[in-house]
Amino acid sequence: MTGKQVTDERIILAHGGGGESTRQLLSGHVLPKLANELLNPLTDSAVLDVPAGRICLTTDAYTVQPIVFPGGDIGRLAVCGTVNDLAVMGARPIALSLAMVLEEGLDLRTLDAIMDSIASAAKEASVPIATGDTKVVEHARGDGLTITTSGLGLIGDGVSPAMGRVGEGDAILVNGGIAEHGLAVMSAREGLGMETQLLSDVAPLAGLVAVLLESGCDVKFLRDPTRGGLAGVLADLAEGTSMSIEVREADIPLTPIARHMAELLGLDPLTVANEGKLLAVVAADDADKALAAMRDHPLGRSAAVIGSVTDASPPLVELVTRAGGRRIVQRPYGEELPRIC
Amino acid sequence: MTGKQVTDERIILAHGGGGESTRQLLSGHVLPKLANELLNPLTDSAVLDVPAGRICLTTDAYTVQPIVFPGGDIGRLAVCGTVNDLAVMGARPIALSLAMVLEEGLDLRTLDAIMDSIASAAKEASVPIATGDTKVVEHARGDGLTITTSGLGLIGDGVSPAMGRVGEGDAILVNGGIAEHGLAVMSAREGLGMETQLLSDVAPLAGLVAVLLESGCDVKFLRDPTRGGLAGVLADLAEGTSMSIEVREADIPLTPIARHMAELLGLDPLTVANEGKLLAVVAADDADKALAAMRDHPLGRSAAVIGSVTDASPPLVELVTRAGGRRIVQRPYGEELPRIC
Numbered sequence: 001m002t003g004k005q006v007t008d009e010r011i012i013l014a015h016g017g018g019g020e021s022t023r024q025l026l027s028g029h030v031l032p033k034l035a036n037e038l039l040n041p042l043t044d045s046a047v048l049d050v051p052a053g054r055i056c057l058t059t060d061a062y063t064v065q066p067i068v069f070p071g072g073d074i075g076r077l078a079v080c081g082t083v084n085d086l087a088v089m090g091a092r093p094i095a096l097s098l099a100m101v102l103e104e105g106l107d108l109r110t111l112d113a114i115m116d117s118i119a120s121a122a123k124e125a126s127v128p129i130a131t132g133d134t135k136v137v138e139h140a141r142g143d144g145l146t147i148t149t150s151g152l153g154l155i156g157d158g159v160s161p162a163m164g165r166v167g168e169g170d171a172i173l174v175n176g177g178i179a180e181h182g183l184a185v186m187s188a189r190e191g192l193g194m195e196t197q198l199l200s201d202v203a204p205l206a207g208l209v210a211v212l213l214e215s216g217c218d219v220k221f222l223r224d225p226t227r228g229g230l231a232g233v234l235a236d237l238a239e240g241t242s243m244s245i246e247v248r249e250a251d252i253p254l255t256p257i258a259r260h261m262a263e264l265l266g267l268d269p270l271t272v273a274n275e276g277k278l279l280a281v282v283a284a285d286d287a288d289k290a291l292a293a294m295r296d297h298p299l300g301r302s303a304a305v306i307g308s309v310t311d312a313s314p315p316l317v318e319l320v321t322r323a324g325g326r327r328i329v330q331r332p333y334g335e336e337l338p339r340i341c
Numbered sequence: 342m343t344g345k346q347v348t349d350e351r352i353i354l355a356h357g358g359g360g361e362s363t364r365q366l367l368s369g370h371v372l373p374k375l376a377n378e379l380l381n382p383l384t385d386s387a388v389l390d391v392p393a394g395r396i397c398l399t400t401d402a403y404t405v406q407p408i409v410f411p412g413g414d415i416g417r418l419a420v421c422g423t424v425n426d427l428a429v430m431g432a433r434p435i436a437l438s439l440a441m442v443l444e445e446g447l448d449l450r451t452l453d454a455i456m457d458s459i460a461s462a463a464k465e466a467s468v469p470i471a472t473g474d475t476k477v478v479e480h481a482r483g484d485g486l487t488i489t490t491s492g493l494g495l496i497g498d499g500v501s502p503a504m505g506r507v508g509e510g511d512a513i514l515v516n517g518g519i520a521e522h523g524l525a526v527m528s529a530r531e532g533l534g535m536e537t538q539l540l541s542d543v544a545p546l547a548g549l550v551a552v553l554l555e556s557g558c559d560v561k562f563l564r565d566p567t568r569g570g571l572a573g574v575l576a577d578l579a580e581g582t583s584m585s586i587e588v589r590e591a592d593i594p595l596t597p598i599a600r601h602m603a604e605l606l607g608l609d610p611l612t613v614a615n616e617g618k619l620l621a622v623v624a625a626d627d628a629d630k631a632l633a634a635m636r637d638h639p640l641g642r643s644a645a646v647i648g649s650v651t652d653a654s655p656p657l658v659e660l661v662t663r664a665g666g667r668r669i670v671q672r673p674y675g676e677e678l679p680r681i682c
Contacts, residue, residue: 017568017674018573019673020674021674022568043430047395047496048397050391051393053391054391055389055493056386056387056388057438058472059473059489060440061474063357085385097491101487131398131399133400133402135402135404135487137680141483142483143479148491150398152396152398226359227358227360228358232360331364332361339477
């Protein structure tokens, strides 16, 4: 340490040592923003009362670069991504945990901004940050800030979206324009100068899912198409159900700017990550009702029915193109967009 | 990528992309070792049935360097550390989540060894790895492998170790020799050549805690003295209870080799991290019974009563030295042992 100023403004190794410095970091920069009755006792664990039933546990490590991107940052992403993993299981989020690995030298103002973002997203999703941990790694042995959130949710009685319930004829819906998270991050990363035009869609989907589940529709399967995009989820669905999927390119919501940017970057928007999109499979007869329920919610204004499940064999995902042709949609191999979430 | 050989033996960015490469990594190197009925569906979440009651959620990020150290590795540590955070809340661990951030270029054999270690520690602690996530960061923007585990535990009826229950006269016990984890890691880091003589104590404490809770003792408070060591926990206890603590140096278990190494490294063993130690506060009348219960368990063979809670004011931690002197024990500031867990 070269003086008080450095200590005050940058992360130092001692902030992760578990001693007095760690306490100062937490009490000065973390706890005031996240304060809630579960976190406040500051034990290493949170204790929650739950009714008998099914609970859901999920975890995700977030390594997005840059950590601040158009429409969000790694903090908002870490809350929304984990809330969404619970939501698509039909679970109502009741607690999140927050583990951060900070790189020595990280500007404390950056940390402050990320903490604000975490607090705001948690409030938006109505879920407390119930427990956490903070570690520090040496300069050049980390990458600014990585976050792992885990989430705990309660599954209501009778709610059971699951791939095994999907059948022939079921309708496939999405709640709005695809590919926006991945494209926004890539735009920032590549310095394309289009940051003001396209924002990440990062948002907590638990409210939208609740509306859909309460609509009375037979909701058979839900998934948030993140890494791997819509293509990845549809490929999983075909493989997992041994049925085919037909989707219509013309019906898949995609804004003109997103389409343009995907072309510029040479990316297939179907394979680009989303962080505020919901893919829902519902019984064919419920397609209209589900669509109306989604469109009634702020995160579903541009919802659309994009295709259906068929019994064509072998099980494949087929895209009916705008030109009327057909192409097989495959699971992306993985190089497309590293560190997008 | 320069060829198949590299792809097969080293972590590449695509392994974290969420596409086909990620699936291959998981199905080839992760799932076969962790397989259990919660993890196998490979959704992003695990679903568990729980009875009505209190559940406990905890999380920890593990950044230990080196990732393999005498007596353990980051995998064993990530399981045991989180199991122990549940155990000291009186919770029986029912599920862990596992989030890994891998550095591009990591040798897959290293990952394989860590996964073996995770599987083995999870088995030892009788807890399934219920869900997980894997990300990859570029070479030189990470540090080999960091792991975040979260844990979920059930708290039994009537079990409530909590700082608020601690009172004057209560006895303080530990289950064995302190400082061994921190010293083992430092020994490996500094190349002291003493790696065969001192091993980390890293171990899951849930079984030992269960024995203690079932012994009929009035167990008032439990904590695992990790970062900050015994000194940190005792300082927390004095501050949290507004009472004083008196501990006797001669009664605190410390092996000759650990004492020697601490002297060599210029460290106060009281401030050095443990990963398989339990500090327990029990009613004075139950001290002997608690000691006997601990000593009956393989992880408590060297258990000892090390001191007691007093009403001395102001609230401080005092160490009665071997020479009969007294010194105030303070919470370590944090620089002592960065990246020890």
